[in-house]
Each structure stands twice: as structure tokens, then as C-alpha cells.
Amino acid sequence: MSRDTDPVLKNSRREAIIITIVWVAATSYCCAYSYWFGYNRPGRPLGIKDLDPVWGIPSWVFWGILAPWLVCSLFTFWFAGFYMVDDDLGTDRSAELDRDIREGGAE
């Protein structure tokens, strides 16, 4: 029996690890930046003067949400467009499973 690891599994595992790292980075950055610059915290109430708008948008929203959204989207275009491997997913066995269900029922 062949013991070579399935190439789809190998590629999927590598891609899943990279995606997980990106998700962790996005979560950490967006939550930390927004909390630090855009949240009312004990002893640090925020008001209109703290909006510091960029193109009319509160600066914590611009740098903490919209800028990373753009960066993540650009990364996604590169990752899905050029990095992910076009693997062969194999033959569809649904007709075989259908036969197996009937055969199992006949026994």
C-alpha cells in the first residue's frame, strides 16, 4: 500500500497554516488598535475632539478597520490568485456509494 502523503492534504495543510496566521494577525491588530485608540476606557473618556477624522472617517476606524481590510483583501487576491495550488480532487464516487448502500441493504 502506498504511504506517500496525499498531495492535496500536504498543500491544504500548508495553506491552512498560512491562513490561520493571517487570521491571528488580523484579529490581534484590529482588536488591539481599535481598543487602544477608539475605545472609551476607565479614566480615558473620548469625545468629538478625539475623532481626528481621515477623509471624514474617525481615525481609529480608518487605521484599525478599513486599512487592514484593504491589506487583507490585497493579500487574499495574491494568495488565492497566485499561491494556492490547483489540486486534482479526484474522482467522484457518489454512484459507487449509492451502490454500496443498496448492497448493504440487500445483505
Next chain:
Amino acid sequence: MNAAGVIHAQPPTLIALVLFTLVSLGLGVVANLVGRKGNFLEKYFLGNRSLGAFAVALTAAVMSGGTFVGFPSLVYSFGWVVGLWICSYMVAPLTILGILGKRIGQLSRRTGAITLPDLLRERFGSPTLGLLTSILVMFFLICNLIPQFKAGAVILRIVLPTETTNWFVTDESANSADVAYYVGLAIFTATVVAYTTYGGFLAAIWTDVFQSLIMAVGVLLLFPLAMHKAGGIEQATLKGMQLAGNGFGFGPGAGRAFHPLGLAVSFFFMWAITGMGQPSTLVRLMAFRDSRTLRWSIIYLTLYNMVIYVPLIFIFVAARSILPNLKSPDDAMPSLVISLANPYLAGLILAAPYGAVLSTVSGWLLIVSSGMVRDIYQRFLRPMASEKEIARASYLATVTVGLIAAVAAIRPPEYLQLIVVFSSTGMAAAFLMPALLGSFWRRTTATGAIAAMVIGTAVTLGLYLLGTLGPDRFHLDWLLPANPEIGAKSSFRPYYLLGLDPCIWSLVASLLAGVVGSLLSAPPKPERLSLFFDAQPPDAPASATLDLHPELGTKRA
């Protein structure tokens, strides 16, 4: 507003919805004609694994009709912090489609699975796991269908002319708002059940694509109208802060601590991670055409999320200054559309949430009916059933599930949006870890998958019970502090242990249960595992064939 206290749109809105409904019914007929070749079940419930990139992108991760009604109402109520609430959509296309996509696509082909219970049963060789999956899918999705039926009926109540419903009111004391709701429910049920039953999976997918495109057009048209009316986004923010308080411009939100840091982290799990474990997503990962399709669907979905969700935040921040005194924030979307756009354009935009509800319901109806037909009727009751009998059973199951949900929606429970969140969390807690561990970890066993499913579900149910009834009802007030007043205000709510949403606790518990359960049980058979984890020749048998004829494994070895 009319005497019954209900918002009513103008007649052109009704015309747009009638056209939308006719297109949906037409798509059902075309889908039925197109997919006549091949195995009935695979065609009816999986569209012969033929989904293209556009269809996968626009149908895999758009949550439901509530997304287009509930999300705007949150922005209107709590302000800019809702941008942080939704912003994990920036990575959601990658996580939801990219992490499990190719492996689920491959495993479903290698096993021949056409439903989620099919997939888990075949991957782990466990009929018990298949049956448990079917029961949980049915429980959570029927919970989810009831609010969707209500949402469909409510939209129709808004657009139906009052004369239509007054015709049914014979007693002067009758409440015309109730009658309008029942008429709306009847029309909605008849439409969605008809085209789903006739057209199957492809009809559900095509309607979903159609409504997603209409929604994108609607949002892009609404954006300049709202910005112009509000005098720009900076003015809108300042006015919103004057009206709702400084919290409108900052976290954790206006009026209450809607989105503190713990929930901000939680919602990166909620959208980007739990989305991976939804049966509707997993079914689409079994249905896409090939890897190239998957890659392009990730790109399309990323673009779609930017085009839809970023402008929606701006539009409903502006809505607070345009319509400052809305009685119910849930009316923010229809009220803004009716007040800003001309009646025909309003009709087009309002048709989109209606279409979102239609397509969500049709997709879920098929998942529940496929579970009933494939995983219970064919597997346990009638394995020798002919193709014709299976087809009849599928049509009957789809109609029956639709009617059950409609009857339950006659007296729908309160707190509908929270029931949707609860069910989505429950489904992710039940199915994500079995799918993830089963895809990437050889040592996962059926016992581990069952443990992950049961413990994940139990933690979700437990935290919702604890939050709704309070720790004191369980004599746990000596151990657990009172539930923090965070998130949306409601009496049906989860217990936010350490300020985090239950999705985090239930996923962690499910993962631990899956790992411990697997390590404590006997390792799976190597020849079975080899089918899923090792490179295979083209003539390798399906796992069910190997179970029926174990000698095949010996020969190959």
C-alpha cells in the same frame, strides 16, 4: 405608517417583489430542466458538484436575510463600533473557503458523500455519527428556519397593499396587522416551497446569486444617496454623536457596552471561524467544480464583502442623522430606502433582503430534507428504494419541512435574531471540529468526533441556558458572577463567561473533547485511513466499498 402601526411601501415596491418572485419560480423551473442527467440525489441536493466560482462565492458565506436587516439596525443603534463587529469579513473568505475547501471537496468525492451526515459517516465509518449529525442538523436548522419564515412574512406585510389584507378581515375587532402577517406568511411559504421542491439545489443557488447581485446594486445606489442627504460622513458622525452620545463614534458603542474588547475578539471567531462549520457552507464545499473554482470564489467573495459591508457601515451611520427618531431600529433598512429612493428604486433595493430570506430558506430546506431522505429514509429504512421512490420522498420531505416551519412561524418566538446566532454557534460547535480534525489529523476516531459534537453542543446549550435563566437558578451564583450587561439587549442571551461569547468556549471544548476522545479510543484501521490521507491510484475503492469488501484492502496492501 397606517392605523395598524405598520410601515407600508408604495405599489411599485410590490411590483418589484412580484417580479422577483416570478424570476425565482422561473429559476426553479430552469434548474429542474437543466439538471436531468445523473444520480437524482446528487443532482437534487448537490447540483452534480458543478458549482462555479461566482455561485460558490455569493452563496457560501452570505449569512441570511437577517444580515441585511439586523446588521443595519445595529449600526444605526450603536454606531461605528459595529464596523469592528463585522470586520472579520476581511479574512472570512480565506478562512471559510480556504482552510477546509479542498479537503472537504476531496473527501466528499473519495467517499461519494452528498450530505454532511454522509460525509462524516463515511469518513469515520460510523452510522451512529451519521445519525447524530442528521438529528443535530435538523434541530438547529429548523430552529433557524422559523425566524426566516417570519422575516419573509414581515417584508411582505410591509409591501402588500392594505386592501389585500383588509379583504380577509371580516370582524371589525380583528387586527389587520396580524392578518397581513398571515397573508404574507402564506404567500412566502407557497413561493419558497414551490421553487425549492421543483428546482432543488440549483434553484436555491441561482436565486441566491440573483439576490446577492441585486443587493450589491442596491447598496451601491443607496451609498451616494445617503452620503448626499447626510452632508458627508463626518457630518453624519457628528450628528450621530449629538443624538446618541459620544459612544456613537467610539467603542464599545452608543447607549450600552455593546461591543467590549472580549466580544471584539469573539466576533473574529464568530464570523471567520464558526462560518466554516455551518452545514450550508460545508455542503457548498462539497459542491464546487474544482480547485480553480475554489480559488476564484475566494477572490470574488473578498471583493463582494468589500463592496457590500464597508458601504453598509457608512450608509447606516448616516441613517442615524437622516432618520433620527425611528421607533424600531429593525426598520432602519426599509425606512431609509423608502425615504431616500424613488419608489421603483426602493422596490429594487427592498427586493434584495426578501431574496436573501428566500434563498436562505431554500438552501436550508434542502439540507434538512436531504438529511431526512438520504441519511434516514435511504440509509435506515429503504436502502433498496428505486430512483423514482427517492425522488418522490425528496419532494415530499421538502414540502413537509417547509410546512412545519411555516406552522411554527404562525406564533414565532421572540428574539429571532438571537435564535439565529444561537443556532449558528451550536452548528459550528457541533460540526466544525469533526470536519477539521477529520480532514487533517489521522488519529481522529469516530469516538473523538462524537465527543467533539456532543460536548460542543452541550457547552453552547449550557451557556445559553445559564445566560437566559441566570446562574442563581442553577445554584451557581457562589461560583459565577452575574452575567455582564454586554452585547445586544435581550432576555434570551448567552452567559458571557469572562466576557467572551459562547462560540469561543464551545469551540475550545469541542476541540479538547475531539482530541481526548480520539486518543482514548482505539486507532482507526490503517487501510481505511490510507484512503483519506495517502496518495491513491485512480481505481481506489470508496470507503463504503472497503467496509463491505475488506479483502480489497488486503489486496492493495
